[in-house]
Amino acid sequence: MVKNLERLVEDFAYHVQAQNEEILKGDAKTGNKHAKKALAAFLQLRAHGDTGRDALAVLFLHPRMDVRVMAAVFLLRHRTAEAKAILEEAAKGQGLVPFGASEALKRWEEGTWALDPAEDATGQSEANRPVPPSKRSRPRTEHAAPDRRRGIKRDKPGG
Numbered sequence: 001m002v003k004n005l006e007r008l009v010e011d012f013a014y015h016v017q018a019q020n021e022e023i024l025k026g027d028a029k030t031g032n033k034h035a036k037k038a039l040a041a042f043l044q045l046r047a048h049g050d051t052g053r054d055a056l057a058v059l060f061l062h063p064r065m066d067v068r069v070m071a072a073v074f075l076l077r078h079r080t081a082e083a084k085a086i087l088e089e090a091a092k093g094q095g096l097v098p099f100g101a102s103e104a105l106k107r108w109e110e111g112t113w114a115l116d117p118a119e120d121a122t123g124q125s126e127a128n129r130p131v132p133p134s135k136r137s138r139p140r141t142e143h144a145a146p147d148r149r150r151g152i153k154r155d156k157p158g159g
Contacts, residue, residue, distance in 0.1 A: 005048065005055040012041040013059055016070045023096065042074050046116060053078045053116070065090055066097045073104045077116050084108070 015038035022031035045052035057079055059071035069090045072083035090101035107113040 001048075005045065005052060008041045008045050008052070009055050009058060012038050012045070012056065012071070013062060013064075013067045015041065016067050017064060020066045020096070038070065042116075050078065057082070060086055065093075069097050069101045069104075073100070074115050076104070076108055076113060077118060 015034040019031045019034035019038060022028070022034060042056065045056050048055070053075060056071055057075055059067050060079075060082055062068050062071070068086050072079075072086040072090075076083045076087075084105065087101040087105050091098050091105060104113065
C-alpha cells in the first residue's frame with residue numbers, strides 16, 4: 001500500500017507541473033487533461049482516508065511552488081495550519097500560482113472551500129458514505145431519456 005500511495009503522490013505532482021506548463025504555453029485543453037489526472041490522483045489518495053492525505057502532505061516540501069500550493073489547496077481542511085502557511089507565503093508573489101493561492105485562501109475564509117469536505121451533501125461522514133458505482137458498473141440506459149426513441153438511418157425518409 002505504501003508504494004501505491006507514493007505512486008499516487010508522484011502522479012499528483014507530475015500532473016500539477018504538467019498542467020501549469022501547458023497553461024503557460026497557452027494550451028489550456030492539455031492543461032485541463034493534466035488537472036483532471038491530478039484530481040483523480042487526489043481522489044484515490046483520499047479513498048485511503050487520512051493516511052492518503054498524509055502521504056500527499058510530503059509535497060509541502062516540494063521544490064516547485066506550484067506543487068506545494070496545489071497540495072496545500074487540497075489539504076486545507078486536513079492540515080489547516082501548514083496549508084495556510086504555504087498558501088500565504090505563495091500569495092505574496094506575482095503570477096498564476098500566487099493568484100491561485102490567494103483565491104484558495106479567500107474561499108477558505110469565506111467558508112466556500114469544498115475540495116475535501118469532512119462530510120458530503122447528505123451529512124454523512126466520509127467513512128460512512130457508500131461508494132458510488134464506477135462508470136463501467138452503471139447500466140447503459142442510465143443516461144438515455146426513457147421516453148425518447150433514438151432515430152436510426154432507416155427510420156428517416158430516404159434512408
